[in-house]
Structure formats: C-alpha cells, structure tokens
Amino acid sequence: MTDPSSAPVVDLVEVGPRDGLQNEARTLSVETRTALVERLVEGGVRRLEAVSFVRGDRVPQMADAEAVLAGLTPRDDVALIGLVLNRRGAERAAETICDELNIVLPVTDDFATRNQGVTVEQGLEHAAAAVEVARQAGKRASVTLAVAFGCPFQGQVPVAQVARVVERVADLGIDELAFADTIGVGVPSQVHALAELVRGDARVPGLRFHFHNTRNTGYANAWAATTLDLSGHGGRVSLDASVGGFGGCPFAPAATGNIATEDLLHLLRRSGVPVEGADVDALGSLVDTASWLSGELDSPVQALLGRAGDLLGGAAS
Amino acid sequence: MTDPSSAPVVDLVEVGPRDGLQNEARTLSVETRTALVERLVEGGVRRLEAVSFVRGDRVPQMADAEAVLAGLTPRDDVALIGLVLNRRGAERAAETICDELNIVLPVTDDFATRNQGVTVEQGLEHAAAAVEVARQAGKRASVTLAVAFGCPFQGQVPVAQVARVVERVADLGIDELAFADTIGVGVPSQVHALAELVRGDARVPGLRFHFHNTRNTGYANAWAATTLDLSGHGGRVSLDASVGGFGGCPFAPAATGNIATEDLLHLLRRSGVPVEGADVDALGSLVDTASWLSGELDSPVQALLGRAGDLLGGAAS
Numbered sequence: 338m339t340d341p342s343s344a345p346v347v348d349l350v351e352v353g354p355r356d357g358l359q360n361e362a363r364t365l366s367v368e369t370r371t372a373l374v375e376r377l378v379e380g381g382v383r384r385l386e387a388v389s390f391v392r393g394d395r396v397p398q399m400a401d402a403e404a405v406l407a408g409l410t411p412r413d414d415v416a417l418i419g420l421v422l423n424r425r426g427a428e429r430a431a432e433t434i435c436d437e438l439n440i441v442l443p444v445t446d447d448f449a450t451r452n453q454g455v456t457v458e459q460g461l462e463h464a465a466a467a468v469e470v471a472r473q474a475g476k477r478a479s480v481t482l483a484v485a486f487g488c489p490f491q492g493q494v495p496v497a498q499v500a501r502v503v504e505r506v507a508d509l510g511i512d513e514l515a516f517a518d519t520i521g522v523g524v525p526s527q528v529h530a531l532a533e534l535v536r537g538d539a540r541v542p543g544l545r546f547h548f549h550n551t552r553n554t555g556y557a558n559a560w561a562a563t564t565l566d567l568s569g570h571g572g573r574v575s576l577d578a579s580v581g582g583f584g585g586c587p588f589a590p591a592a593t594g595n596i597a598t599e600d601l602l603h604l605l606r607r608s609g610v611p612v613e614g615a616d617v618d619a620l621g622s623l624v625d626t627a628s629w630l631s632g633e634l635d636s637p638v639q640a641l642l643g644r645a646g647d648l649l650g651g652a653a654s
Numbered sequence: 655m656t657d658p659s660s661a662p663v664v665d666l667v668e669v670g671p672r673d674g675l676q677n678e679a680r681t682l683s684v685e686t687r688t689a690l691v692e693r694l695v696e697g698g699v700r701r702l703e704a705v706s707f708v709r710g711d712r713v714p715q716m717a718d719a720e721a722v723l724a725g726l727t728p729r730d731d732v733a734l735i736g737l738v739l740n741r742r743g744a745e746r747a748a749e750t751i752c753d754e755l756n757i758v759l760p761v762t763d764d765f766a767t768r769n770q771g772v773t774v775e776q777g778l779e780h781a782a783a784a785v786e787v788a789r790q791a792g793k794r795a796s797v798t799l800a801v802a803f804g805c806p807f808q809g810q811v812p813v814a815q816v817a818r819v820v821e822r823v824a825d826l827g828i829d830e831l832a833f834a835d836t837i838g839v840g841v842p843s844q845v846h847a848l849a850e851l852v853r854g855d856a857r858v859p860g861l862r863f864h865f866h867n868t869r870n871t872g873y874a875n876a877w878a879a880t881t882l883d884l885s886g887h888g889g890r891v892s893l894d895a896s897v898g899g900f901g902g903c904p905f906a907p908a909a910t911g912n913i914a915t916e917d918l919l920h921l922l923r924r925s926g927v928p929v930e931g932a933d934v935d936a937l938g939s940l941v942d943t944a945s946w947l948s949g950e951l952d953s954p955v956q957a958l959l960g961r962a963g964d965l966l967g968g969a970a971s
Contacts, residue, residue, distance in 0.1 A: 486970070492970040517917050521962065525877050526925035529971050552963045553917040554924075557877035562840050564881070589903050592962040600870040607871075608843035643836065645868045645909040653803070654810040 343585050347605055348575040349598065349615040350545065351377055351385035353630070354405075354430045355420055356595055359398045359589055360390065360469045361634045369633055371408035376626045377580060378415055381616025384597075386418040386439060386577075390426035392450070406433045418479075422453055423463035427470035433434065444482050444502045447490035448519075452483075461505050479513035480506050481547060482511055484517070485531060486523030489588040496530045503534050504601035513543030513575065514568035520588050521551020525561035532562070536555045537569035545575035548596045549641070551586050555596035556604060563610050576601065581627030582639030597640030599623040609652045662884045664922055665892040666915065668694055671722075671946070672737055674896035676706065676715045677904055684692065684718050686950055693943045694897060695732055698933025700914075702758060703735040703894075707743035713894045735796075739770055741782035744787035754829070756793035757784045761799050761819045764807035764858040765885035767834075769800075769922020778822050785826045786866045796830035797823050798864060802848060803833070803840030806905040813847045813900045820851050820858075830892065835875065837905050838851030842878035849879070854886035862892035865913045867956070868903050872913040873921060880927050891901055893918065898944030900954030914957030916940040936970035937964055 354373050358365060374387050378617070387409075390515075393400025402419060409417070411434050419435035423429045430438050442460045443449040449460050464480055471478035485499050499516070507516060516531045528546065535541040544560050548555040562574050578601045582592025599620050605615040616622075624643040631638045638644070671690050675682060678785075682690075691704050704726075710717025713727075719736060736752040738744045747755050759777045760766040766777050779789050781797055788795035801808075802816050816833070823831060833848045843862065852858040863879050865872040879891050895918045901911025916937050923934040933939075941960040950957045 346732050377746075392920060398672065435759070441703060466835055488743065489965065491970070493966055495971045499918040520965065522966050522970075524924040524928075525923055530970075538779070538893050550870070551958065552964075553867070553873050553914065553958045554921050555870055556874040558920060560874035586962070588965075591960060596872065603869055604841050604871050604874060610843075641870045643902070648806065648905075649810055649839050651810070653839075653841055653847075654812045 342506065345464070345563050346564070346611045346613055348384065348564060348613050349382070349602070349643060350418070350575050350577045351382045351580060351598055351615070352547070352577045352595060353377065353583060353598065355386040355389050355399070355581040358582070359396055359581040360585040360594065361398065361583060361636055363634050363636070364398045364519060364534060367404045367408065369406045374405070376604050376629070379413065380400055380622035380626055382614065383414060383522060384416040384418070384614040386420060389452045389590055390429045391422060402654055403429070403433055406435065409434070420469050424466035424470060425519040427467035431470050431474035431476065435476060437479060438471040439466060439479045439481055440464045441483050443484050445488040445491040447482055448484045448488050451490060464506065465509055468511060472510065477512045478544070479515060479545065480509065480511050481515040481517050482506070483517050483519045485496065485521060486518040486527050488582050493520055496534070499531060500534050507535065507540040508537060511541070513545050514541045515545035515547050515577070517547035517573070518549055520586055521549035521555065521592065523558050524554050525557050528558050528561040529565065532565045536566060542570065543575060544570040545577065549584070549586060549594060549600045550582065550596050551592040556601065559596055560600055567653045580623050583630065583634065583636060592640040596605040597627070598626065599642045600640045603642050603647060605649070608654045640651070661892045662880050662882070662932055663720045663928045664880060665701065665930050666699070666919065667735070668699045668897060668915055668932070669894045669906070669912060670694065670900060670915065672703040672706050672716070673881045674900040675712055677902040677911065678715065678900060678953055680951050680953070681715045684721045686726065687960055690947060691722070691726055693946070695729065695928060697930065697939035697943055700731060701733040701931040702832045703737060706737040707746045707933065708737070708739060716741040721749055723752065732852045738784050739895050741904070742782035744784035746807060748793065753787040754792060754796060754922050755784060756796045757781045758798045758800050759819065759823065759853060760801050761816050762801055762805040762808040762811060765801045765802070768807060774819060777787045781823065782826055785828060789827065796832060796860065796862065797828050798832040798834050799823070799834045799893070800920055801928055802835045803835040803844050804837060806837050813851070816848060817851050824852065824857035828858070831858045831864050831964050832862035832864050832894070834864035834962070835866055836944035837903055838866035838872065838929065839939065840865060840875050842874050845875050845878040846882065853883060859887065860892060861887040862894065863951050866893040866901070866914050867899065868909040873918065876918055879923070884923055898938050898947055900953060906971065910956040913919060916944065916959045917957045918963060920959050922967070924970045
C-alpha cells in the first residue's frame with residue numbers, strides 16, 4: 338500500500354448545499370437547507386460551501402443565503418464558504434458568518450457571458466473587487482476557475498488559455514485557487530497539466546479541484562490530484578465533493594453530478610490517503626444524509642457506496 | 655497534456671459477452687450472444703472474452719459456448735478469449751476457434767470453495783492442467799486472479815496472500831496475468847501494490863487488470879494502471895471493460911458492474927493514452943451497442959457516456 342507518511346493530505350470541501358442543490362429541479366426550503374448543513378457537520382464535515390450569494394430571482398435554489406446561515410449554530414471548528422460572483426455578492430457575504438468567499442470565474446468568454454453576463458476580463462475585475470471585500474472583512478478568499486477542463490460553448494479549452502487567467506488571478510492575493518471541471522469533461526492528464534500552471538507558485542498557497550462525474554472520469558481525476566507534486570502547496574490538495582453526488586449538469590440533463598463525498602472518502606480511506614475536513618470513519622452518516630436528501634429533492638442518489646455497501650471498510654491491507 | 659510517446663499503451667479486453675452477461679437476470683439466446691460479439695467487432699473491438707466454458711446447468715447465461723462461437727465469422731485480426739476453470743473447460747475450449755484461454759483462479763480459499771468448489775491449492779492444479787491444454791492446442795493462456803483486491807467472504811485480502819498465489823502461477827508458463835477486483839472494493843493504491851508483485855518478472859510477460867465500478871473506484875483504478883512502471887511488460891497494460899458497464903455483482907445486487915468500455919475509452923482518449931484492441935474514434939458504435947444490449951437484457955446501461963454525450967471528443971488540448 339501507499340506509505341501514508343508520503344501521501345498528500347486531502348482537504349475535503351463539501352459542496353452539496355451549494356452545487357449539489359443549485360441544478361436540481363426542486364427548490365428546498367431555507368429550513369431544509371440549514372438542516373442539510375447541520376447534518377453534514379454532524380457527520381464530520383468541517384469545511385463546506387454552504388450558500389451562494391447570487392440573485393435569488395435567477396437561481397431560486399440558492400435564494401436567501403443569509404437566512405440559511407442565520408439558522409446555523411456557529412462553530413469555531415467549521416469553515417463555511419459562500420460562493421460569490423462579484424462585489425455585490427461579496428458585500429452580502431461579508432455581513433454573514435461565512436469564513437471564506439469563493440469567487441467563481443469562468444475561463445472562457447462564451448461561458449462567462451452566458452452564465453454571468455460578463456467577459457472574462459470583466460469577471461477578473463469582479464473577482465478583484467470581491468477579493469478586496471473579503472480581505473477587508475477578515476475572511477479567506479478563494480477563486481474557482483470554471484470550465485477549466487472544457488466548455489460547453491467554446492469546446493476544448495487549451496491549457497494556455499487557462500494559464501492566462503491563472504496569471505491574473507494569482508496576483509489578486511488569494512488563499513486558494515480551484516480548477517473546476519464544471520461540465521464533467523475533464524481527464525487525469527488535464528489535472529496534471531493544470532496543476533503544473535501553479536506548481537511552486539507562492540501566490541497560490543492552496544490548490545483545489547472541483548470534479549463532476551458526468552462521464553465517469555471524476556474519481557480518476559480526484560485520484561490523479563493526490564499524485565501531484567504538492568510540495569509548493571503544503572503537501573495538500575483540496576477536493577470538492579457533494580454528498581450523494583447530487584448536482585447534475587445543466588448542459589447534460591440526464592447526467593450525474595459532482596463526485597460524491599462518501600464515494601470519494603471511501604476511495605481515499607481504502608487507499609491510505611489522509612483526509613482532513615471530514616471523518617472517514619463516519620461514512621454511514623453521509624450515506625444516511627444522502628438518502629434523506631434524495632427524498633427532499635425527489636432525485637436519486639448518484640453515489641454508489643450506499644447502494645453497494647462499505648463491504649470491507651478501513652484501509653486496504 | 656501527457657506526452658503520448660511516454661504514455662503506456664492500453665490493450666483493451668472487452669468482457670461484455672462474458673462478465674457483462676453472466677450476472678444479469680435475463681439469459682440471452684445463443685443468437686443474441688453471437689450478435690453481441692459481432693457488433694463489438696464491427697465497433698472496432700479486437701480482443702474479447704467471448705464465452706465461458708463453465709457448466710451450463712450452473713451458469714445458464716453462459717451455456718452453449720461452442721454454439722455462440724460457431725455462429726461467428728472467424729477473423730484473423732480478432733482474438734477470442736474463452737474463460738475456463740479447469741482441464742475439462744480447457745479441453746472444450748481447445749476444440750473451438752478461441753485464440754486464448756483465460757483461467758480464473760481465486761486467491762482466497764473462501765471464495766474458491768464457494769464459487770468453484772475447490773481450494774486455492776486445488777485451483778492451482780486445475781490452472782496448471784488448463785495451461786497445459788492451451789499450450790498443446792497452440793493457444794495463448796492467461797490467468798485471472800479473482801478477489802485479489804478483497805473478498806466478500808474473507809474480507810480484506812493482504813498483498814502477501816496474493817503474492818503467494820502469484821509466485822505459483824508465474825511458474826505455469828502463462829502469457830498474461832490479471833488481477834481482478836471481482837467485487838469492486840479495489841482502490842488505486844492496491845493497483846500499485848499488486849503490480850509491484852510482478853514488476854520486471856519475465857515469467858509474467860503480460861499484465862492485465864479487471865475492474866468493477868461497484869463503489870466508483872473502477873476508473874480511478876484503471877487510470878492508476880496507466881501510471882505503473884510497465885517496462886517489464888512491454889510498456890503495455892491490458893484492461894478489461896464491458897460495453898455499457900453491464901455485469902452487476904452477485905454480492906451487491908443493487909450495484910453497478912464492470913467498468914464500461916465506452917467510458918474507459920473516452921477517458922483514455924481524452925488523456926492521450928494510446929489504446930489498442932479498440933477504436934477510440936468509434937465510441938458511438940459502442941454506445942449504440944450498449945443501448946441495444948440494454949433492451950435485450952432489460953437492464954439499464956451503467957455507462958455514462960451515452961447519457962451525457964461525448965461533448966468534446968478527441969484528446970484534451
């Protein structure tokens with residue numbers, strides 16, 4: 338087996354309350370969204386994207402972020418992330434208990450324009466403003482580069498195109514940079530190529546990836562992320578995952594969503610990869626939460642661990 | 655991207671007509687099973703496990719192997735594999751157009767006893783006899799080590815336990831050795847650990863893996879296999895996959911089956927990994943065959959490519 342002492346640490350980022358919900362047909366109540374966060378925290382999750390400060394009239398699934406947060410019991414050992422797109426969202430987030438602002442910036446003009454009504458250049462200005470707001474509020478700031486592995490409108494996204502955006506974002510003074518496979522076209526070779534863009538770059542202290550399993554590449558990508566040279570990032574990599582694998586993809590209506598937290602943790606645990614931000618010995622709690630959420634959303638669990646059972650548990654011997 | 659010149663070659667082994675069918679509830683007719691093989695060959699598959707020479711009264715889905723083969727148009731550019739468990743099966747296979755005999759040998763007594771009615775030691779004798787029959791018939795011989803990643807009865811399977819069986823099998827004079835994650839509990843660290851058992855071992859000219867995606871680890875395992883040091887095995891690794899991902903798992907009735915051929919090929923193609931034994935530019939044909947097979951089996955396609963669509967195609971840029 339892999340020698341755990343040499344393995345990277347994976348920091349789990351649970352995105353179920355945000356990405357897991359925003360593409361589902363059914364909009365959950367504020368109370369249910371708060372309950373989801375509370376359940377995840379009870380199940381051992383310690384860092385999660387809890388809300389999105391986007392316009393509720395455009396994304397009703399994400400409306401009333403402040404109310405969702407107001408219902409939570411604040412805990413010093415839990416980091417809450419709020420997604421923002423611009424200064425306005427950042428200013429809303431700054432007034433809440435969120436510990437971190439995650440600013441989403443597409444790397445193609447096609448996607449930025451259709452999804453956020455801005456060019457990449459304008460998005461960079463919005464990101465800079467949001468980072469400044471986060472700083473002034475004493476909160477962490479991270480940037481997620483959307484469609485970094487491929488774009489539903491532009492198609493292939495060359496690494497050089499991502500590099501140009503990375504170069505600008507790295508100068509904003511961020512705590513973490515994430516490469517997002519927004520539409521589930523990413524493959525492991527891209528994980529290596531994109532990580533290479535920031536390897537050893539002190540302006541990018543934290544490295545994060547966001548994978549969807551739309552075409553059954555998500556867990557391979559996650560594994561590839563654990564094999565990177567992470568020495569310039571504290572020997573750590575953050576991985577987004579969504580309990581139950583909810584989330585879907587607006588560009589592939591029949592497709593599955595984010596990689597599932599319980600399946601990812603099972604894989605990492607059996608591989609002997611140390612995980613922080615989640616309790617790999619409490620996968621049953623996550624399976625239960627996924628089942629409960631499936632009922633609330635009237636949408637099937639995409640994760641497989643609950644269906645197949647955690648037959649052996651523990652690390653492979 | 656990965657430099658294709660340094661990447662290993664993946665030899666695809668299509669196992670849909672065997673493992674894809676043998677755990678499905680519905681038994682297909684001989685004609686349909688022949689048609690499945692023909693469709694796969696038309697879709698570019700060049701090496702496939704077409705039949706199993708087990709007792710038809712025990713595994714009705716696999717009955718009448720000779721009849722399935724008799725319906726095929728022999729082709730010099732297609733390698734047909736027949737699964738056998740012992741001398742009797744090998745003798746049946748030797749009389750057919752099969753090019754290769756794949757002998758399945760579990761590495762735990764618990765599994766060997768319940769599945770084949772023999773101990774591992776007895777299974778080794780059966781394997782030796784079958785290899786000899788294959789040799790005398792001028793056919794290739796490969797051995798698949800079942801439950802090498804974990805056993806539904808014994809539980810964890812230590813690498814040292816697999817090593818003892820490997821040591822014996824390597825002396826049989828085989829063309830290829832496969833490690834099989836029969837029940838879908840395998841993780842990438844195990845792929846590395848098991849491959850290490852035969853690294854540079856000239857008695858194991860070919861290295862093969864058989865993965866199930868029961869808990870969403872199958873494609874990560876496949877990716878891990880492409881990152882191995884394969885210099886002792888011709889720079890190549892064979893990977894089993896099943897069109898549509900059919901196959902299920904008798905020990906997890908609700909679970910998914912083998913990794914799906916079309917999803918694996920899509921992952922490898924976009925990663926720039928060279929593939930032989932399949933046409934990565936003909937994934938649409940495989941998607942169509944999976945859809946057709948789903949109707950014949952009255953069982954849903956587990957592969958995701960057909961649902962999500964091959965949005966970008968080609969290698970990632």
